[in-house]
Amino acid sequence: MQPGKLSKPQVIGLLLPFVLSTDVLMIPGAPLELARRGAWLSSLLATFLGVSLTFFVVKLVSWQPRLRITERFRLLLGRGPGTVTGLVFALFILFSYILVIREGSELVRISFLPDTPLDVVTSGLALVSMYGALLGMEAVSRFNVLVFPFFLLSFILLFLAALVHPEWTNLWHPLEFGIGPVFAGAFAPLSWLGELVVIVFLIPDLNPAAQGTPFFLYFVTVAAGALMTLNIITIQISLGWGLGHLYTFPILQVGRSLFSRESLRGLDVLIMTIWVMGVITKLSFLLYYGLHEICHIFKVENMKSLILPGGVLFQVLSVTSMDSVKELEYVMRYLAPFLTLGTYEGIVPILLFPFILRYLKKRGGA
Amino acid sequence: MSQTASSPDAIKLSLEENLIYLHQTLKGCDDFVFRPFRTAADIPGMLVYSALSTDQKYLSQTVLPALYRLEMRPERGFFPEAIRDRLPFLPEKAFTYWPEALISLTGGSTLILLDGVAETFPAATAQVEHRSIERSETEPVIRGPQDAFTEALDPNLAIIRGRMKNPSLKIHLIKLGEKSHTKVALAYLEGEIQPALLAEIRKRLSAIKLPSVQESGFLTEFLARNTYTPFPLVQSTERPDKVVAAMLEGRGAVLVDGSPFALLLPTTFWHFFQSPDDYFQSFFVGTIIRWIRYLAYILAAALPALYLAFTVFQPDMLPLRFLFSLSAARENVPVPTVVEIVIMLIALDIFREAALRLPRSIGPAIGIVGALVLGEAAVSAGIISPIMVIVLALTAISTFAIPTEDLRSTVRIFSYALVLLSSVLGLYGFLLGASAILLHACSLDSLGVPYFAPVATLHWREWQDVFLRAPWPVIGSKQQRIKAQRQNKR
Amino acid sequence: MRFLRGHRALPVILLCVLLLIPGCWSGHELTDQLIVLGIGLDKVGDKVRLTVQGIRPEASISTASSPTGSGGSDQPPFSLLSADGDSVQEALQKITRRVPRFIYGGHNQVFFIGESLAREGIMPYLDLFARSQWSQESAWVVIARDGTGQQLLTTTNLVAKYPSMGLAQTVRAHQVHIPTLFQFLLHYHDNSSCQILVSAAAAKNKTAPSGYQMEQLRLQPNAIFQGDKLVGYLNSSDCEAYAWLEYGFQGTSFSFPVSTVNGAPALGVSLTGAPAQFRVFSTPELGVRVEVDCNFSVTEDIPSPLNSPAAIRELESKLDQVLSQRFSLLFAHLQEDKTDVFNLAEKVHAYHLALWEKDKDRWPELYAKLPVEITVNSHFRHSGVMTKYPGFKE
Secondary structure, rough: OOOOOHHHHHHHHHHHHHHHHHHOOOOOHHHHHHHHEEEEEHHHHHHHHHHHHHHHHHEEEEEOOOHHHHHHHHHOOOOHHHHHHHHHHHHHHHHHHHHHHHHHHHHHHOOOOOOOOOHHHHHHHHHHHHHHHHHHOHHHHHHHHHHHHHHHHHHHHHHHHHHHOHHHHHHHOOOOOOOHHHHHHHHHHHHHHHHHHHHHHHHEEOHHHHHHHHHHHHHHHOOOOOOOOHHHHHHHHHHHHHHHHHOOOOOHHHHHHHHOOOOOOOOOOHHHHHHHHHHHHHHHHHHHHHHHHHHHHHHOOOHHHHHHHHHHHHHHHHHOOOOOOOHHHHHHHHHHHHHHHHOOOHHHHHHHHHHHHHHHHHHOOO | OOOOOOOOOOOOOHHHHHHHHHHHHOEEEEEEEEEEEEOOOEEEEEEEEEEEEEEEEEEEEEEHHHHOOOOOOOOOOHHHHHHHOOOOOOOOOOEEEEEHHHHHHHOOOOOEOOOOOOOOOEEEEEOOOOOOOOOOOOOOOOOOOOEEEOOOOOHHHHHHHHOOOOOEEEEEEEEOOOOOOOOEEEEEEOOOOHHHHHHHHHHHOOOOOOOOOOOHHHHHHHHHOOOOOOOOEEEEOOOOOHHHHHOOOOOOEEEEEOOEEEEEEEEOHHHHOOOHHHHHHHHHHHHHHHHHHHHHHHHHHHHHHHHHHHHHHHHHHHHHHHHHHHHHOOOOOOOOOHHHHHHHHHHHHHHHHHHHHOOOOOOOHHHHHHHHHHHHHHHOOOOOHHHHHHHHHHHHHHHOOOOOHHHHHHHHHHHHHHHHHHHHHHHHHHHHHHHHHHHHHOOOEEOEEEEOOOOOOOHHHHHHOOOOOOOOHHHOOOHHHHHHHHHOOO | OOHHHHHHHHHHHHHHHHHOOOOOOOOOOHHHHEEEEEEEEEEOOOEEEEEEEEHHHHHHHHHHHHHOOOOOOOOEEEEEEEEEOOOHHHHHHHHHHHOEEEOOOOOOOOOEEEEHHHOOOOOOOOHHHHHHOOHHHHHHEEEEEEOOOOHHHHHOOOOOHHHHHHHHHHHHHHHOOOHHHHHHHHHOOOOOEEOOOOOOOEEEOOOOOOOOOOEEEEEEEEEEEEEOEEEEEHHHHHHHHHHHHHHHHHEEEEEOOEEEEOOEEEEEEEEEEEEEEEEEEEOOOOOEEEEEEEEEEEEEOOOOOOOOOHHHHHHHHHHHHHHHHHHHHHHHHHHOOOOOOOHHHHHHHOHHHHHHHHHHHHHHHHHHOOEEEEEEEEEEEEEEEEOOOOOOOO
16 A cells, blocks of 8 residues: 555544444443443543654654554664564554454454354354455545444434433442542453554554645544543443443443333444444454554565464464453453553553653754 | 667568568458569569459559659669659658558558569558448437547547647557557647646557557556446447537547447546437426436436335335235235346347347337237236336436446446345445445546536536536536546545 | 465355355254244252243234234134253253254343242342343333242233234333343442332233133332342332332322312323432531432323413322422331332432442431432413313303
8 A cells, every 4th residue: 555545534533433433342341340330431541641642652653644554663673673673563563453353353242242253253254354455545544434424423312212211320420439440440441442553553554745744643543532532421320330240241232221222122232333344444444553663563475365374363363362251351451451562552652752852952053 | 669670570672572472461361463564664563452342443543654664773871762752742751661561451442562672662542441421320419519529530520620620639649459450549638638638648558558449448457447337437438519519628539440439538427318419409408307217217316216215115104095005906816025126127138139239120029029018918917017117118218318338337246246135134225235336436536627626626617518408608618627627536 | 566466366266165154153043043032040949940932923824814803713822841950051942952043142132030039039040031131121021919930820801812922012011111131230239229129910800701801911120129039028108109210200100189178079080200319418518318209290180170270280299299208208118118219328428429438338317317308390281172171060
């Protein structure tokens, strides 16, 4: 793909479901469990912290928008460390791919196809995402534009449905156990909001007019945070934390409970299908850029030949690396957040910030 | 292709030598007539023409008498120009080499050969019988112009000129087909079409290597390049008004001699849902009808698969009473739902094909036999459930509501694929299939214009002719749709 | 680049092939399924008895077409399958082995729960259904008063052929509120964890002539639950008042004497209004204010014309008084039982956190002594198509 292929609205459309498609399924369980009634506050807090993280991400990408990620790190850290950082980052988003493919599959398996073997469900998702990666980001972003409105609509629809019998009392008092649990609960949403850092993979493919000022990232963060908060509020006013934190996919339960009247049967299933489509976008994205960067580092010309073996490998890993949905839940809620925030989503962009400043200063002086 | 006077293909001075060459080349072509004559200056000459495609009356009343009265003697260099002054029916250009002269001859011209002249003069005597302009059969409209293109290129171009009286309408003529030498015209509006786009169309047209071009359909796969797709990437139409509208949009039209279908390109997915009717009616009506077509497309592709997914995998999505009727209706059906659907889909396609290929007078009869008699019998025999018949009938009717045949055939393929996927994974399988189809469609482009533009490329302003049929005062100023959407691809 | 284009279809083909090889797992033909419409849960000895009401749709359609409703055969159009087990799962498995069809529960309408089971705690027995793939959260939970769930599943009635479906029709027609499994779970997790479920008893209509006495389910929101255990019943006056407070008035008919004089004529009104608002206040001390706002229209008048604003105001205040008496009676009983069915604990928890932290362990005692202020505000709106009593003469 040549640079400058994706327009700004397309990228916004791509990033929003990217962040949200996983953020809404399993993640609300974490703030609900930790912050209880303050889950929504956790989410707001995560949005706020997310915006400050975005500052560093924006610095990272606006500094040299045309550079591929490894080149970027090489320029900042020197050739050896830069390559390693880039490679680990690529592997890292492939790790994300493994988690997401498992999450989407578990959603499908638990709610639609309980008798179907898990590997069949994952291979279905993997094959479509491989196809998406094969076709390239341009096709995926167009596909996403077609799906995204429905994705967004499902949020609004669920919220409106929850408004029929809202229990606003469930939102109060958010600071029941002090600010500590609220902070603790903010970690998981923040980490998945922080996935926005993948923009460093995407930025060279953005059209040049939009590259210079990636301030739309702030918009994406705020919008994603707002929708995530809306999602958690929907869960809270319809399920409350007591019932809410018992479910693997609380929002799925909201759909099931609110739409199960005679006339509105099965709308929950439709909503879930739309989310699976959002997950497809995300998976194609992760697979494409993960493999793309690896190919770039090892100077492999034909990236497309890697898609099939890569996709199959990660699909197998996604099935074998975690035994149960509980384990997946644990990883997604409590392990991945610290791993991601501790590295590429939080610490790395922040640590790179002085390097960027130094680089700019050096160049300015020279 | 450098030819010299000494090459065997050059026309010689001696009439005899020329005749020997012609007799050799045209051996076995019994339709060619050699008519000798002598001019007033007593120079021997020869008229060569095809008896099949020549206006012989014109020949005997205009061409021959003029030649008989010709009084000049052949003198080097001067003669051809002089002769052209005397014979007003001759074109400006004479042939000096045989191959091109022969193409003109087989095209219906009469070749005039004179002794002592190393040239041959073609007289435009071609007269090919062709259909008169008739009503459009494949794209009928209720209101609006009814004329359709015919097989002959020139009258077709004349209709277009007549509808667009403007010198910026350019018609670029080329010959395609290494053996058939078919005339192909590329028509476009200068100022509307994007120059890069025009260059691309020209490049692709001139790169076509085919022995013969009999239908514009031959060219589509060369023009679209993306061969491995069921989606039509080039729109074809037999309606002149559509061609004119497309040119105003900044698209090019390719017309082929011998084919009543013009090709319009670049084409997006949404073009196939636009019928001229939309623009002749109130825009409310036009908008609603357009939405119904989109719905019909989705239904035609998805309905059998969704029926399968809902009844077999997700019965909890159906209302209880509906579930009762479904279940009771299926009670005596011996085969699984998926087999039932596939059998019915195949039967449906066979009926469609049968009705299409039969003579027009008995075609509709097949439809009635198939739909009514067989369906009714199958239901009462308990082989298929009545609800399945309803579903399939709805699918078939939805298919017919899609305005273009090219697109109609795609949904048949999709419906089979989606049914098979749904039979294994239910709604999830359907979804994977639908996503794959959508991804595939999104990866397509027609001459650099993304297939799902302007929707998938987020050109908001142009949505008014996709989701709406905006009123004329609004839409009239926004005809440059293709211009904005094209991206430099590869 | 060019040769790769040919391979674009590869994943799709692969997908199809891979998926088609092994066949389908989760799909079942409709005709292979037994559609469950109602489930009965009872305690028999120390085992649980699961009764499943399954429908054979083909039977239902054939009988529905005949006007007598019984069709050719005298058999009921549903089948009852029953099994005992240590757990619901075990009983279900026994049933599954006995029928040649898959048990499909996606359209289950109701859980009829025997009283003895309800007294013991119903959560362990509803567990299986709450985590089922099919959304059974929308099925109603109904307590069989003085009986078993199995009995309720057998009530037949000409108007509604299947007891469970008849229930659905009743609910739709009369806007009766029956808590669903989802609502039960929701209230179970409330702070007070007290709630009122609907109880049902099968009864013959005694006032009808013999031969026309259909068996009917009498539904009343009166089963008081504490946690997942049935602790008692409300009396019928209280359960009416409870429904008004919890769900509001929906064209509710109500009649009351116009004056306190014995034998005074009764005035019939039709009430509409939203559910009551509960406001917990803590100054000067913890208390609750119940605000009921309703509109009424006169449906059966007495010969006392409402022809002056004063008369209307008088009637309104009379109605207010009568209604608040009913509500105070309800609260008196509820406080006596220490059952916080309106979940006031939640409000205290949310808005008076300090108080809640201090007293949450002795909330039932606190609740029993909680001062309740009831304000009813009724407004006269119209009196049907007539402005006065039809027999009214100057």
